[in-house]
Amino acid sequence: xxxxxxxxxxxxQWYRAQCDGDWEHEWGVRIATLDNPGWxxxxxxxxxxxxxxxxxxxxxxRSDSDWVMAxxxxxxxxxxxxxxxxxxxxxxxxxxxxSMSDER
Numbered sequence: 001x002x003x004x005x006x007x008x009x010x011x012x013q014w015y016r017a018q019c020d021g022d023w024e025h026e027w028g029v030r031i032a033t034l035d036n037p038g039w040x041x042x043x044x045x046x047x048x049x050x051x052x053x054x055x056x057x058x059x060x061x062r063s064d065s066d067w068v069m070a071x072x073x074x075x076x077x078x079x080x081x082x083x084x085x086x087x088x089x090x091x092x093x094x095x096x097x098x099s100m101s102d103e104r
Contacts, residue, residue: 003087003088003091004086004087004090005087006087007087007090007091007094008087008090010090010094011029011043011090011093011094014094014097015028015029018047018048022047023047023048026046027044027046027047028044029041029042029043029044030042030043031086034080037065037082037083038067038080038081038082038083038085039079039080039081039082039083039085039086039089040078040079040080041077041078041079041080041081041086041089041090041093042076042077042078042079043076043077043093044075044076045072045075045076045077046075049100050077050096050097050100051075052075053072053100054072055070055071055072055077055096057069057070057071058070058071058079058092063082064082065082065083065084066082066084066085067081067082067085068080068081068082068085068088068089068092069081070089070092070093077093077096079092079093
């Protein structure tokens with residue numbers, strides 16, 4: 001399985017773990033495309049174990065098509081990236097989420 005596939009499978013499990021009958025009605029995960037081209041990812045952290053945890057902003061620019069930007073703002077993990085960097089963005093979220101779980 002590719003990196004993106006592995007990270008997407010982990011995100012599916014993380015999402016399912018948040019679904020408690022209420023959370024999924026107000027919050028969730030959104031993945032969309034950009035026209036430059038690229039991807040955006042928004043993952044709501046409100047009422048999850050990640051709520052309130054600090055995230056160090058990520059800004060990587062390797063080329064016009066190979067880049068990643070990620071931050072947490074207003075209880076939302078917000079990322080955008082180049083067309084082949086979706087797996088990297090999901091891995092950044094996974095690495096942060098699992099490191100915060102280890103801290104608890």
